[in-house]
């Protein structure tokens with residue numbers, strides 16, 4: 384079942400919007416230079432408000448063991464989203480240490496970047512394909528920047544694959560139809576300005592993503608038939624004289 388994740392939530396009303404809209408996963412950002420940064424205390428309070436209605440992901444960037452320990456102890460998250468330069472070995476170590484699923488973010492700008500994903504196959508529980516940040520960016524993600532989705536279309540790639548980067552209520556349907564991901568993730572596209580989420584845009588995003596996922600999953604059986612070699616139909620027995 385594909386899922387919709389709203390990342391970078393930091394207030395009760397926008398968290399409620401994500402939950403009421405039906406997002407299956409929400410994310411808290413633990414990167415101090417981000418306008419979406421939340422303290423442990425704030426994230427824990429928001430986490431209590433979730434009350435099991437969605438999975439909680441915590442987003443870190445090259446966090447050390449002590450920081451991760453503190454976050455996991457305070458929040459008991461469902462997923463660790465690693466958005467830095469964590470190597471496959473580091474991802475494996477974090478996963479083993481915390482016993483939690485890891486979603487590894489990887490930047491995509493060219494076909495060669497898909498090869499980098501291979502190194503994480505069987506190591507990360509999911510790959511989050513994101514745009515590469517601009518050269519002068521202060522954060523490695525959450526920049527509202529999209530990449531060429533056709534790079535991922537019809538290619539062999541690790542699964543589950545979550546699509547992110549520059550998605551918004553107007554383009555998420557097309558992105559889903561092209562990439563056919565297992566989930567989508569958004570931050571900037573449901574904001575009025577960096578760090579300020581807009582509940583109406585959250586509702587619009589979840590609805591648009593849901594509609595597109597429903598469409599591609601309805602289409603699946605027909606696509607499967609088109610490539611299939613069908614057995615010849617049995618001859619209709621002749622009847623009558």
Ligand SMILES: O=C(O)c1ccccc1NCC(=O)[C@H](O)[C@H](O)COP(=O)(O)O
Nearest residue numbers: 390417524525526527548549569570571
């Ligand atoms: O949101 C941030 O500020 C952030 C900071 C550091 C690393 C990652 C960050 N965000 C990642 C995301 O919110 C999403 O996973 C993804 O990059 C999509 O973001 P956007 O293009 O803004 O929708």
